[in-house]
Amino acid sequence: MECVFSIELPQWTKEYIRQNGEPFSDLEEKMRFVIELSRRNVQEKTGGPFGAAVFEQNSGRLVSIGVNLVTSSGFSAAHAEIVALSLAQKAFSCGRLPNRQDCSFELFSSCQPCAMCLGAIPWSGVASVVCAARDQDARAVGFDEGHKPRRWREGLRQRGIQVAVDVLRKQAAAVLNSYGQQGGQIY
Amino acid sequence: MECVFSIELPQWTKEYIRQNGEPFSDLEEKMRFVIELSRRNVQEKTGGPFGAAVFEQNSGRLVSIGVNLVTSSGFSAAHAEIVALSLAQKAFSCGRLPNRQDCSFELFSSCQPCAMCLGAIPWSGVASVVCAARDQDARAVGFDEGHKPRRWREGLRQRGIQVAVDVLRKQAAAVLNSYGQQGGQIY
Numbered sequence: 001m002e003c004v005f006s007i008e009l010p011q012w013t014k015e016y017i018r019q020n021g022e023p024f025s026d027l028e029e030k031m032r033f034v035i036e037l038s039r040r041n042v043q044e045k046t047g048g049p050f051g052a053a054v055f056e057q058n059s060g061r062l063v064s065i066g067v068n069l070v071t072s073s074g075f076s077a078a079h080a081e082i083v084a085l086s087l088a089q090k091a092f093s094c095g096r097l098p099n100r101q102d103c104s105f106e107l108f109s110s111c112q113p114c115a116m117c118l119g120a121i122p123w124s125g126v127a128s129v130v131c132a133a134r135d136q137d138a139r140a141v142g143f144d145e146g147h148k149p150r151r152w153r154e155g156l157r158q159r160g161i162q163v164a165v166d167v168l169r170k171q172a173a174a175v176l177n178s179y180g181q182q183g184g185q186i187y
Numbered sequence: 188m189e190c191v192f193s194i195e196l197p198q199w200t201k202e203y204i205r206q207n208g209e210p211f212s213d214l215e216e217k218m219r220f221v222i223e224l225s226r227r228n229v230q231e232k233t234g235g236p237f238g239a240a241v242f243e244q245n246s247g248r249l250v251s252i253g254v255n256l257v258t259s260s261g262f263s264a265a266h267a268e269i270v271a272l273s274l275a276q277k278a279f280s281c282g283r284l285p286n287r288q289d290c291s292f293e294l295f296s297s298c299q300p301c302a303m304c305l306g307a308i309p310w311s312g313v314a315s316v317v318c319a320a321r322d323q324d325a326r327a328v329g330f331d332e333g334h335k336p337r338r339w340r341e342g343l344r345q346r347g348i349q350v351a352v353d354v355l356r357k358q359a360a361a362v363l364n365s366y367g368q369q370g371g372q373i374y
Contacts, residue, residue: 001204001208001249001250001251001252001274001278002251002274002275002277002278003195003196003200003201003274004193004194004195004196005193005194005273005274005277006191006192006193006194007191007192007193008190008191009190009191013190014190017188021188062188063188064188064189065188070282070310071282073282074276074277074280074281074282075273075276075277075282076272076276076282076283076307076310076311076312077264077269077272077273077307077310077311078282082264085263085264086192086262086264087188087189087190087192088189089261089262089263090189090192090261090262091188091189093261094261095257095258095260095261095262095263095265095374096263096374114306114310115302115305115306115309115336116303116304116305116306116307116310117303117306118302118303118306118334119301119302119303119304119305119306119307119333119334119335120263120264120303120306122302122331122333122334123257123263123264123301123303123333123374124263124264125263144309146306146309146310147305147306147309147336147339147342147343148306148336149334149335149336149337150336152334155334156334187282187283
């Protein structure tokens with residue numbers, strides 16, 4: 001019986017991070033980096049059109065990245081957000097990222113989180129979530145975002161997690177649309 | 188930067204599976220096996236009081252198990268259900284478990300799924316979910332189940348996923364209560 005599973009970023013991400021990893025001056029620069037991850041993931045045929053990253057809030061330092069690896073890894077939980085959050089937790093050897101005034105973290109995602117990733121966010125320790133494309137942009141291409149609570153943004157805010165949406169939405173939606181037009185696998 | 192993460196079952200589970208792994212004749216026998224996983228996970232100090240397993244529906248064969256490994260693995264996504272589902276997918280080399288008349292799978296969990304695990308269930312491919320303790324039993328001990336849609340069971344059923352609850356609820360709740368009384372870590 002299987003007793004261990006591993007999820008690994010594709011090789012191309014190393015060079016991508018080396019060339020584009022820092023510094024990040026603002027919200028849009030971080031999101032451009034994440035949307036480009038989603039685009040490259042399709043181009044490199046390593047998964048679906050979704051990217052994510054965790055940044056240290058005060059410094060803007062890149063902590064970890066994630067791309068959707070469902071088809072390439074064979075794990076349905078290998079969404080970009082889960083991958084990025086898990087790699088950030090590994091970097092800090094801590095199952096919950098610290099959230100203090102001098103050290104807190106933000107999750108950027110090229111699309112609003114599906115029901116699973118939404119549920120994962122409060123457990124992760126991130127202080128903030130920033131999204132580009134909307135649920136409906138993913139649904140328009142055929143992706144299923146799952147059964148989310150109606151007022152999910154308010155739910156996160158009530159837990160003290162800041163939420164920003166529609167940051168470079170058009171650019172992220174364009175990657176989703178392009179994937180749909182190419183007949184990319186919907187899973 | 189971290190580029191891979193792994194989640195591994197604790198050593199004691201191997202012997203536990205060897206001694207208790209098969210055969211399973213009915214629902215309650217499977218759930219007793221899963222509740223005992225939750226109890227042993229606390230006793231062995233490898234995580235919180237939650238266990239899960241995936242069974243092949245027609246044969247009753249055990250496919251994979253999971254226990255809550257958040258504190259021991261350092262990953263907030265390492266809930267029993269995510270571990271069991273991922274190990275089942277690894278066993279079948281497939282990011283979505285098959286769901287055919289001749290081959291389908293059921294997830295047993297010692298507690299109703301939190302918001303993250305609930306969101307993960309439709310992506311996993313399981314045809315059925317069977318739970319023991321209720322959300323409120325976990326909350327009574329201090330665990331946070333997250334922001335779940337109000338009618339989550341109906342949501343799963345609308346997707347064709349069968350849901351059974353309260354199977355050996357008292358026995359599973361007793362493990363949760365015992366953990367709470369011992370002052371077990373709440374995360």
